[in-house]
Amino acid sequence: MVYLDNAATTYPKPETVYQAMDRCMREYNANPGRSGHKMALASGRSIYKTRDLLCQLFHIDNPMQIIFTQNATDSLNLALKGLLKSGDHVVTTSMEHNSMLRPIMALEELGVENTIVQCDPTGALDPKQIEAAIKPNTKLIAMTHASNVVGTLMPVEEVGAIARERKILLLVDAAQTAGVYPIDVQKMNIDLLAAPGHKGLMGPQGTGILYIREGIALRHMKEGGTGSKSEYLTQPEILPDRYESGTPNTPGIVGLGAGVAFILEEGIEKIRAHEEELTEYFLKQLKKIQGIVLYGPQDHRKQAAVISLNLGEEDSSEVSYVLDQVFDIAVRSGLHCAPMAHKTIGTFEQGTVRFSIGYFNTREDIDKAVEALMRIKEELEA
Amino acid sequence: MVYLDNAATTYPKPETVYQAMDRCMREYNANPGRSGHKMALASGRSIYKTRDLLCQLFHIDNPMQIIFTQNATDSLNLALKGLLKSGDHVVTTSMEHNSMLRPIMALEELGVENTIVQCDPTGALDPKQIEAAIKPNTKLIAMTHASNVVGTLMPVEEVGAIARERKILLLVDAAQTAGVYPIDVQKMNIDLLAAPGHKGLMGPQGTGILYIREGIALRHMKEGGTGSKSEYLTQPEILPDRYESGTPNTPGIVGLGAGVAFILEEGIEKIRAHEEELTEYFLKQLKKIQGIVLYGPQDHRKQAAVISLNLGEEDSSEVSYVLDQVFDIAVRSGLHCAPMAHKTIGTFEQGTVRFSIGYFNTREDIDKAVEALMRIKEELEA
Known part of the structure; x- marks a missing residue:
């Protein structure tokens, strides 16, 4: 997983x-x-x-x-x-x-x-x-x-x-x-x-x-x-x-x-640098995919290693479910216990699909996540 | 220990x-x-x-x-x-x-x-x-x-x-x-x-x-x-x-x-029977030693596997300390976070030395405790 x-x-x-x-x-x-x-x-x-x-x-x-x-x-x-x-x-x-x-x-x-x-x-x-x-x-x-x-x-x-x-x-x-x-x-x-x-x-x-x-x-x-x-x-x-x-x-x-x-x-610097690097890479890859709606600063220097997105209007729970069941990728969907934050970013109804990176994640993990999102998007558009 | x-x-x-x-x-x-x-x-x-x-x-x-x-x-x-x-x-x-x-x-x-x-x-x-x-x-x-x-x-x-x-x-x-x-x-x-x-x-x-x-x-x-x-x-x-x-x-x-x-x-019956048996045995052995003051029901059918005692007027912390340091026996001394209980049994100043038995204790453990108490008593009287 x-x-x-x-x-x-x-x-x-x-x-x-x-x-x-x-x-x-x-x-x-x-x-x-x-x-x-x-x-x-x-x-x-x-x-x-x-x-x-x-x-x-x-x-x-x-x-x-x-x-x-x-x-x-x-x-x-x-x-x-x-x-x-x-x-x-x-x-x-x-x-x-x-x-x-x-x-x-x-x-x-x-x-x-x-x-x-x-x-x-x-x-x-x-x-x-x-x-x-x-x-x-x-x-x-x-x-x-x-x-x-x-x-x-x-x-x-x-x-x-x-x-x-x-x-x-x-x-x-x-x-x-x-x-x-x-x-x-x-x-x-x-x-x-x-x-x-x-x-x-x-x-x-x-x-x-x-x-x-x-x-x-x-x-x-x-x-x-x-x-x-x-x-x-x-x-x-x-x-x-x-x-x-x-x-x-x-x-x-x-x-x-x-x-x-x-x-x-x-060393906390090394830990942060790794998470920042993966966040930067993930954001860069995600921005190439049309139809993915990204939330937050979309800048690895302005955000912790938490990336929220949606595939167009698609239900965030549905996307998370497919990521788990088909691609064996664990993320979280919904409101993440922060309803006012979702009102602030405009996702109170839809929620978001949240990817959050840890120190033990690798570039390969990010590639798999990007690949999975692309495939889900193709499937939705087919 | x-x-x-x-x-x-x-x-x-x-x-x-x-x-x-x-x-x-x-x-x-x-x-x-x-x-x-x-x-x-x-x-x-x-x-x-x-x-x-x-x-x-x-x-x-x-x-x-x-x-x-x-x-x-x-x-x-x-x-x-x-x-x-x-x-x-x-x-x-x-x-x-x-x-x-x-x-x-x-x-x-x-x-x-x-x-x-x-x-x-x-x-x-x-x-x-x-x-x-x-x-x-x-x-x-x-x-x-x-x-x-x-x-x-x-x-x-x-x-x-x-x-x-x-x-x-x-x-x-x-x-x-x-x-x-x-x-x-x-x-x-x-x-x-x-x-x-x-x-x-x-x-x-x-x-x-x-x-x-x-x-x-x-x-x-x-x-x-x-x-x-x-x-x-x-x-x-x-x-x-x-x-x-x-x-x-x-x-x-x-x-x-x-x-x-x-x-x-x-099976809870087996667990209780074991603890009761050791409590009965411990109480029986303790009652043979002169100068040990026992508290509580002193009856395994009327008490959980918790036995409080004192060696005459000896400070309970001192006895516990020797049990630990010399005999490698872990007990607790003092008031056990229950001051009114000590007032009830009459040990508010002295506290008690508390032995509490678990399912994994053996008769040999009890023998060691009794032996240690006898030796501390002899030492105090010498």
Whole structure:
């Protein structure tokens, strides 16, 4: 199978990820942070090691400011609901995933106002419009780093500068960029960074992170056992315990650590260069085919390795189905959990066929995808 | 190492659990419920299979009523906060884990009343006291199936009958019993069942379940992408999507499925008989040693395979440390995240040394533990 659904979950993972998870499960996976015996300590250390690697990747000073969650959705819910209260205002964009928009809509019912800044039909965001949306009660700017529908890269650094100047917090959803694009929470003035473990970070599903800048206190979403301050019936204040209740996903976090170690060793520049090169090549080939409608920036320098298209008016699900069944090519169709993004690019009814490239894809994979699309088009026209 | 910390996380797991997780990661782990290609469908099917196996184990009719969570703490938070609102009253017990008590205390601040029924010094609960605690606004009885500190088995079936008669809902925390003791949600009148995947169910950390009886609507704790109803900015109503936002932990859930399949194949009676036999043997040997203070029922028919003790006045952490360092025996010391339970049994200051037996323990493991305790005692007395 040619796997071009990496924006959903990257596949395959580095061999070291498989090995690290299996070794954790078989050799030392006791309960970290609770018991004090050798195996429990080994589990605890392995989790700390992942925190440390994530700090290196994102230029974070204090590993305790990284909270492990279930997925990026979990991270975004914790960030948004932990921070915003009735009377606050949040600025977001029309290119967000439902994991950002649905919590913001839920908060609206609790009296949290929002402004959704309209992006242009390629998904591009004008930072000036973010600035224009700021009100006296704006507490947070919450935005994606790249669209999961068309890959459009967002001007996070510019928005970060605006946020800093206006003393507003910045929450970034790095679901499509973490592990592939350089993210420096200090330089980019990111106060809260949410990312899934199972996409560009090369870890397994069941992992996500939320970085919280020191000094920002969120309401916790859950209470429970933390292995710390067990004598109290209230949640401890210290991080990460305050936000991490119950037994953590040690094998998952270990796999995530192996994924991040792979990225640091390989070099993020090399990873991005490879994905950019394939995106450029794919776009070039696609533009030669008449009748293919391309969305987004259509420029490998302006988009992550996510390419959305349609074959004329053809139903996107139908095309994806044929790609899978006839050509053994895995893509995703439909709305990709981002309805406003589809309204922005004009594909709310039809959806798109989304090809998303990962570090382990090759030029040959792209050739096969192009060939398949050409054949489907011929078939449709016959 | 002799691993006797199974109440925290069972170890080892059945070989099939390791294999199933690794195969999932390597062969088919795309994004379930989102994309429609072969690998995504295989992931989706594997998750459904785990739901189905859990239904068999707990006598649940509809697999869609099982929600996958991060751990039992996550499940309990969803159940308690999803159900209770200002003005409601919840009855619980003094033997609960912090994963139950801390959310109940947090809810108190939101106007949810509670009554904590006092258990006797062995941890035993008199169902009549539960009944006596019921008030006109009692909406829920929330209790553990067995104490994580001393193993005391709770009269869930009797309480279930009371709950049914009084038309009150019953939430059971099966952290120490799921996979070892028979649980029939219908016969026991359990409306909400929370369990971790990584204890008796033999799955990996990072998994938990909440069964919600059909007809009970909880507030969801999170919103986000569900792969369903993507066109809406509000959370879908259908289960399990309503409560499962974001990419699920497919490899974890697959591992959990392999664990539950192992239990169903082995037979829960055989598993329980083995744990009971070792508990009986351990208690018998311990009672021969002067100066060992035993807590809880001290009767294998009245407790799960959890044995708490102290060596006279000796600090529980110190004893655990020596057991680990000198004898290579893994146990847990301290309060085990259950401060009220320690107040109930009278060990709030000292904590206890907790030995917890799993299906893969042997009589030889017990002999080693007894021998080690005798040697530590001699050393202390010398």
